Amino acid sequence: MRTLDGGETWVVIPHEGITMVQVNRIDAKGEDIWIADVGNGDKGMIHSADSGLTWRQELLPNADPSPVSGPMCVSIVNSEVVWAGVRPEANLYRTMDGGDAWRLDAPDISGPNDIDDICAPNADLVWTVQNISGESSGRIIRVRLEDGKVISDPMDPTGKYVY
Numbered sequence: 001m002r003t004l005d006g007g008e009t010w011v012v013i014p015h016e017g018i019t020m021v022q023v024n025r026i027d028a029k030g031e032d033i034w035i036a037d038v039g040n041g042d043k044g045m046i047h048s049a050d051s052g053l054t055w056r057q058e059l060l061p062n063a064d065p066s067p068v069s070g071p072m073c074v075s076i077v078n079s080e081v082v083w084a085g086v087r088p089e090a091n092l093y094r095t096m097d098g099g100d101a102w103r104l105d106a107p108d109i110s111g112p113n114d115i116d117d118i119c120a121p122n123a124d125l126v127w128t129v130q131n132i133s134g135e136s137s138g139r140i141i142r143v144r145l146e147d148g149k150v151i152s153d154p155m156d157p158t159g160k161y162v163y
Contacts, residue, residue: 002052013052020046025073025117032079032098038070038087045071045084047099058099060086075120083126085115092118092126092143106143109152115141 001010025036035046044059060071071093073085084093084102092106092115109115110130116138120126124145130138142153 015046015052015055018046018055018057024071027074027076027082029076030079032076032082034074034076034082034084036071036074036084038072043070043086045074045082045099045102049079049098056099058095058102060084060093060102060104062104072114073116073118075118075126077120077123081120081123083118083120085118085128087114090115090130092128094123096123105145106150106152109143109150110139110141110154 002013003010020035020037022038023035024038027034031049031051033048033052037046044057046055046057048055069087069089071084072087075083077083080096080098082095082099085091086093090108090110091104092109093102094105095102106126109128115128115130117129118126126143128141128143130141140155142155144151144153
């Protein structure tokens, strides 16, 4: 759906040929719209580079084939660089070419639970939030890519995370 008048009216944006089942997160910047849809079963990100006129699904390589696995969250850096969090493995994928190719750049950044949201300020840094199904307050994880290495810094600001 899209609004051009601050939410007064909404229109459904057609997405022919793309199945959307459980939209978890959407991020938009400029004309790019990215959708993390964990429920579509194809283990891919849904992307429009033209404000929703056309859509394509970009598959994530080696994603867990389980029916409960798939993209949960997305963060756009720019039209070329996008990060995606995949459940339940706590994996982070990244594209550096607008979605033509995706890489698993930060695998298993924490225990096997959903990364619920991410925010990527640049191509080599992404902040993540993980909760453990309401069992605790969760934690924040800063993930940095430096010299080909993944550096994962978990933070537990409340001290209530269940290990």
